[in-house]
Amino acid sequence: MKPSGGPGRPAGSRTNRPRQADIARLAGVSQPTVSLILSGGSAAVGIADETRRKVMAAAEQLGYVPDPIAKRLAAGQNNLLGLYTFTATFPTEMSHAYHPFLVGIEQESAIQGYDLLMFIASSVTGERPHAEVLNRVRLADGCLFMGRHLPIREMERLLATDLPVVYLGRHDDFGDRLPYVGADYVTATAEVVRHLAELGHRDILYVRELDDAISAVDREAGFRRGMAACGLALDEGAVVRTDGSDLTTDRLRGWYERGVTAIVTEATDTDAAHRALLAAASQAGYRFPEDLSLATLGAPEYTEQGPPALTGFVVPRREMGAAAVRLLTGLIAGDGADGELRRHQLMSCALEVGRTAARVR
Amino acid sequence: MKPSGGPGRPAGSRTNRPRQADIARLAGVSQPTVSLILSGGSAAVGIADETRRKVMAAAEQLGYVPDPIAKRLAAGQNNLLGLYTFTATFPTEMSHAYHPFLVGIEQESAIQGYDLLMFIASSVTGERPHAEVLNRVRLADGCLFMGRHLPIREMERLLATDLPVVYLGRHDDFGDRLPYVGADYVTATAEVVRHLAELGHRDILYVRELDDAISAVDREAGFRRGMAACGLALDEGAVVRTDGSDLTTDRLRGWYERGVTAIVTEATDTDAAHRALLAAASQAGYRFPEDLSLATLGAPEYTEQGPPALTGFVVPRREMGAAAVRLLTGLIAGDGADGELRRHQLMSCALEVGRTAARVR
DNA sequence: ACTGCCGTCTAATACGCATCAGATCACGAT
DNA sequence: ATCGTGATCTGATGCGTATTAGACGGCAGT
Numbered sequence: 001m002k003p004s005g006g007p008g009r010p011a012g013s014r015t016n017r018p019r020q021a022d023i024a025r026l027a028g029v030s031q032p033t034v035s036l037i038l039s040g041g042s043a044a045v046g047i048a049d050e051t052r053r054k055v056m057a058a059a060e061q062l063g064y065v066p067d068p069i070a071k072r073l074a075a076g077q078n079n080l081l082g083l084y085t086f087t088a089t090f091p092t093e094m095s096h097a098y099h100p101f102l103v104g105i106e107q108e109s110a111i112q113g114y115d116l117l118m119f120i121a122s123s124v125t126g127e128r129p130h131a132e133v134l135n136r137v138r139l140a141d142g143c144l145f146m147g148r149h150l151p152i153r154e155m156e157r158l159l160a161t162d163l164p165v166v167y168l169g170r171h172d173d174f175g176d177r178l179p180y181v182g183a184d185y186v187t188a189t190a191e192v193v194r195h196l197a198e199l200g201h202r203d204i205l206y207v208r209e210l211d212d213a214i215s216a217v218d219r220e221a222g223f224r225r226g227m228a229a230c231g232l233a234l235d236e237g238a239v240v241r242t243d244g245s246d247l248t249t250d251r252l253r254g255w256y257e258r259g260v261t262a263i264v265t266e267a268t269d270t271d272a273a274h275r276a277l278l279a280a281a282s283q284a285g286y287r288f289p290e291d292l293s294l295a296t297l298g299a300p301e302y303t304e305q306g307p308p309a310l311t312g313f314v315v316p317r318r319e320m321g322a323a324a325v326r327l328l329t330g331l332i333a334g335d336g337a338d339g340e341l342r343r344h345q346l347m348s349c350a351l352e353v354g355r356t357a358a359r360v361r
Numbered sequence: 362m363k364p365s366g367g368p369g370r371p372a373g374s375r376t377n378r379p380r381q382a383d384i385a386r387l388a389g390v391s392q393p394t395v396s397l398i399l400s401g402g403s404a405a406v407g408i409a410d411e412t413r414r415k416v417m418a419a420a421e422q423l424g425y426v427p428d429p430i431a432k433r434l435a436a437g438q439n440n441l442l443g444l445y446t447f448t449a450t451f452p453t454e455m456s457h458a459y460h461p462f463l464v465g466i467e468q469e470s471a472i473q474g475y476d477l478l479m480f481i482a483s484s485v486t487g488e489r490p491h492a493e494v495l496n497r498v499r500l501a502d503g504c505l506f507m508g509r510h511l512p513i514r515e516m517e518r519l520l521a522t523d524l525p526v527v528y529l530g531r532h533d534d535f536g537d538r539l540p541y542v543g544a545d546y547v548t549a550t551a552e553v554v555r556h557l558a559e560l561g562h563r564d565i566l567y568v569r570e571l572d573d574a575i576s577a578v579d580r581e582a583g584f585r586r587g588m589a590a591c592g593l594a595l596d597e598g599a600v601v602r603t604d605g606s607d608l609t610t611d612r613l614r615g616w617y618e619r620g621v622t623a624i625v626t627e628a629t630d631t632d633a634a635h636r637a638l639l640a641a642a643s644q645a646g647y648r649f650p651e652d653l654s655l656a657t658l659g660a661p662e663y664t665e666q667g668p669p670a671l672t673g674f675v676v677p678r679r680e681m682g683a684a685a686v687r688l689l690t691g692l693i694a695g696d697g698a699d700g701e702l703r704r705h706q707l708m709s710c711a712l713e714v715g716r717t718a719a720r721v722r
Numbered sequence: 723a724c725t726g727c728c729g730t731c732t733a734a735t736a737c738g739c740a741t742c743a744g745a746t747c748a749c750g751a752t
Numbered sequence: 753a754t755c756g757t758g759a760t761c762t763g764a765t766g767c768g769t770a771t772t773a774g775a776c777g778g779c780a781g782t
Contacts, residue, residue, distance in 0.1 A: 017522070019738060030762050035740060046760060063518070068500040069433045070738035073767050078430075078500070080478070099460075106481050115497060116479040117441075120471045136476060138378075139429045139439070157424075161378070380768060391732050396770060407730060431768035434737050 018062035026058040027051075034059070039066065081114040081328060082140030086147030101146060101168060104321025112329045114141070138163055142332045144324055148213055148269065164331035168324050170214050170346065179331065179343035181324040185215055185297070188313040188349035189222025190229060192264060192295045195311070195351060197230040200360035201262040201293060204232065205255055208266055209273050210243040219266055219297050244276030249284045252277075256286065261360050262293035267312075289358035299352065311357035313349040320347050379423035388412075388419040395420070400427065442475040442689060443501030447508025462507060462529060465682025473690045475502070499524055503693045505685055509574055509630060525692035529685050531575050531707065540692065540704035542685040546576055546658070549674040549710035550583025551590060553625060553656045556672070556712060558591040561721035562623040562654060565593065566616055569627055570634050571604040580627050580658050605637030610645045613638075617647065622721050623654035628673075650719035660713065672718035674710040681708050 020034040027034070029051060037047055037055045058064075072078035083105065085098065109116055117140045137143045142164035145155075150171065158165060159177050170182030196204055206223045209216050220239060227234050255263075267274045274296060281292065288294040289311075296312035323345055330341045381395040388395070390412060398408055398416045433439035444466065446459065470477055478501045498504045503525035506516075511532065519526060520538050531543030557565055567584045570577050581600060588595050616624075628635045635657060642653065649655040650672075657673035684706055691702045 021738080031738090032740075032742095032763080033761060035738095036761090039740080046758090048760065051760080065499065067738055068497060069430060069439070070767095071740085072430045073434050073737085073769095074739040074741085075767090080500075106479075110481045116481055118467075118477040118479060120467050120477055136429060138426070139441075382768080392768090393733085393770080393772095394731060396768095397731090400770080407728095409730065412730080428768055431737095432770085434739095434767085435769040435771085436737090 017067075018064045019067075020064070022062055023055060023058045023064055026062065027054040029055060038064070039071075077141055077332075078139075079114050080117045080140040081109055081325065082117045082119060082137050082143030084119045084137060084143055084145050086145075086150060098146065100317035101321040104318035104323075105144065105325055106321075107318075108322035108325035112325060114325075114329065119143075142166070142328045144168060144328055164328060166324050166328040166331070168320060170218070170344075172344075176343060179327055179341075181320050181327055181345045181347065183215075183298075183315050183320065184346040184348050185218035186222035186225060188351070189219045189264075189297055190226030191351050192297065192312055193223060193226025193232075194230055195353070196262045196264070196293060196295060196357060197226075197232060199262075199293065199357060202232055202360075203258075203260045204238070204262045204264060205260045206239045206264045207247070207273050207277055208239065208241055209268055209270075210241050213268075215268070215298070216266065223264060242273055242276065244272035247273070247276040247280050249280050252280045252284050252286070256284075256292065260292070262295065262357065264295045264297065264312075266297040267299050288356040293357035293360070295357055298349070299354075309354050309356065311352060311354035313351050315349050316347050323347060378428075379425045380428075381425070383423055384416060384419045384425055387423065388415040390416060399425070400432075438502055438693075439500075440475050441478045441501040442470050442686065443478045443480060443498050443504030445480045445498060445504055445506050447506075447511060459507065461678035462682040465679035465684075466505065466686055467682075468679075469683035469686035473686060475686075475690065480504075503527070503689045505529060505689055525689060527685050527689040527692070529681060531579070531705075533705075537704060540688055540702075542681050542688055542706045542708065544576075544659075544676050544681065545707040545709050546579035547583040547586060549712070550580045550625075550658055551587030552712050553658065553672075553674055554584060554587025554593075555591055556714070557623045557625070557654060557656060557718060558587075558593060560623075560654065560718060563593055563721075564619075564621045565599070565623045565625060566621045567600045567625045568608070568634050568638055569600065569602055570629055570631075571602050574629070576629070576659070577627065584625060603634050603637065605633035608634070608637040608641050610641050613641045613645050613647070617653065621653070623656065623718065625656045625658065625673075627658040628660050649717040654718035654721070656718055659710070660715075670715050670717065672713060672715035674712050676710050677708050684708060 020038070021031045023038075024031045024034045033047070033051065034055055037052050038059060068078055106116065119136055137158065138161070143158075144166050146168040148169075150167065152173070155174065155178070159174060165178065167178055167180040168182075169180060171178055171180055193204065204227065206220065208220055223239065224234060227238075263277065265274050265277050277294075281288065281294075286292050294311065296310045298315045299310040299312045327341060327343070327345065335341050381399070382392045384399075385392045385395045394408070394412065395416055398413050399420060429439055467477065480497050498519065499522070504519075505527050507529040509530075511528065513534070516535065516539070520535060526539065528539055528541040529543075530541060532539055532541055554565065565588065567581065569581055584600065585595060588599075624638065626635050626638050638655075642649065642655075647653050655672065657671045659676045660671040660673045688702060688704070688706065696702050
């Protein structure tokens with residue numbers, strides 16, 4: 001490699017961008033003085049106006065731009081928020097599940113003055129995809145994690161670090177060590193049940209997904225709580241688990257004839273249960289809400305075509321993303337130690353009164 | 362802030378992560394030796410096996426993880442690709458215009474082993490939103506730019522830098538200095554015209570947007586070229602500019618009665634022209650393709666519900682994103698100097714034979 | 723035995739900025 | 753005349769890693 005520096009520049013320089021030292025030389029002061037004036041900000045009291053002017057002028061003349069890397073190395077902060085998703089962030093098939101979160105994250109990050117660093121390189125590197133990420137993650141001042149299943153071991157190691165971290169979603173396995181922003185599915189589901197009860201429904205069925213993701217567990221808990229609060233009996237088989245494949249037309253008819261008047265189901269990434277239910281109903285000739293009432297937990301955001309149609313609740317994804325960013329930046333700023341920050345936040349989901357549930361006949 | 366260093370560590374240390382110096386002490390060698398062994402990779406010949414083992418063991422024992430910041434400062438590379446969009450990357454209203462690009466960018470970045478650094482903070486900082494970009498952008502090894510209108514002055518300054526840059530979209534104002542990956546609208550539009558001509562259409566109208574974005578200019582050029590190539594006359598008024606507001610039902614009727622059998626229009630961010638045309642047609646009672654044939658340039662990607670319906674062409678956004686990343690990483694690797702890299706790339710857009718255009722009666 | 727050379731490792735330094743402990747000087751108070 | 757005392761600025765150093773020049777021994781060749 002040849003010393004590509006300009007005239008009068010030390011040989012090691014890889015670039016010809018001006019540095020603070022150049023400004024200092026031009027202004028006839030020392031490099032620390034330049035540093036104080038340019039980045040010291042409010043701490044730059046005790047600098048003569050004359051000196052300040054000279055330095056500013058020199059910086060302007062040279063077109064100085066601070067090197068973020070050096071800044072970070074020296075100061076230990078670079079206004080970068082890491083964003084780590086356990087799957088591809090921009091999925092091809094799945095209808096942009098992360099998108100509403102990202103909208104909130106982006107907005108709030110911008111407000112807080114942080115840029116977003118998306119860690120994706122490792123998603124294709126091989127067998128232990130998340131092992132090496134943790135190295136890179138430290139590049140940011142703090143990191144946001146999202147995704148249905150988080151890798152326990154890697155998370156454990158990360159938490160042993162002093163890097164601020166926030167998980168988007170509820171997760172209590174790490175106790176207080178893992179701050180998160182989640183959705184209050186329990187309360188929201190109970191409210192949906194209460195809404196149905198107020199419409200006169202007493203025989204309510206809950207059709208949920210197979211796997212035990214926290215959201216599913218919470219929703220079922222909310223369902224049971226809501227039923228209990230309304231004094232409704234929860235007979236055997238009132239909670240149905242399915243991945244969609246066994247949700248036949250006959251089964252649906254059976255429920256109907258047994259006297260079920262309302263069905264609660266949940267929308268998820270895959271939407272298996274929800275979709276299967278709609279399919280079976282359409283095939284059996286049942287209409288919502290004429291024949292059966294339907295409530296969907298966590299319905300997708302409004303689309304552009306008109307008001308919400310599905311009764312249920314909507315997860316405030318945008319607000320959750322923004323809240324997560326606020327929590328993270330708070331932790332970075334060190335508010336965590338003072339206990340000013342609620343490290344575990346559950347956002348409430350608004351009840352949506354749509355057109356799929358009606359008063360029982 | 363308190364000096365949180367552990368026991369035996371210098372007070373200035375902000376973190377208790379092990380450094381190369383710690384490994385060196387534990388293994389009884391010097392820090393440069395550790396550096397050589399751990400990151401030197403192939404250049405680490407000339408190291409005794411015994412030493413190598415000791416160092417590796419010590420690194421493993423301490424759970425060493427290299428600091429990307431320091432690495433970058435020292436080596437001038439950090440495997441980060443910047444992504445700068447001139448508007449919010451995750452828009453709320455607009456139907457995820459950037460999304461398909463992002464899918465390609467993410468995939469290819471992962472393959473190339475780069476993480477993605479999204480610069481967003483400046484979008485809210487005030488009057489000259491992009492002025493401060495230069496500061497941040499240099500954090501990455503190279504930067505991808507996207508957005509309809511790029512700020513000339515800032516780009517000019519950036520190009521004076523040695524930072525590799527790629528623009529997603531065609532832009533020739535900077536000559537060869539701004540590498541880009543664009544779409545070949547001219548050829549694609551000409552092919553659409555040819556397709557219509559083969560269906561027997563001779564009176565073809567082109568309805569385009571008002572503003573002179575490059576895509577619009579190219580498409581019109583392609584339209585004219587296509588007409589010429591097919592030996593079709595281009596009479597006065599064959600090209601209509603509109604922002605949608607003046608596209609009345611009467612006007613559409615006028616065209617129809619004048620003998621126009623096919624209309625070519627373009628889909629853009631706002632979709633103003635395209636949407637207005639559809640609205641007017643629907644209001645006038647015209648159906649596609651029964652009454653009029655319609656071709657849409659740059660139709661949105663397939664949605665999940667079935668095969669494409671619109672005749673026209675589709676912009677290969679995913680591939681463009683991937684190509685842009687390849688170009689950028691190539692530039693970073695220094696392939697640019699050897700002329701191995703096509704700094705200006707135009708990707709072809711596949712003709713879509715949909716259901717809105719039919720053989721003329 | 724002296725020279726030359728290879729293999730192995732280390733001292734020194736760069737990278738660009740921030741921070742801290744003084745240095746320097748002027749000025750007023752004792 | 754001496755001693756603070758505040759206002760301004762600088763020297764030295766750190767941040768964690770990569771790189772380069774060269775130190776140090778040992779071994780072969782003459």
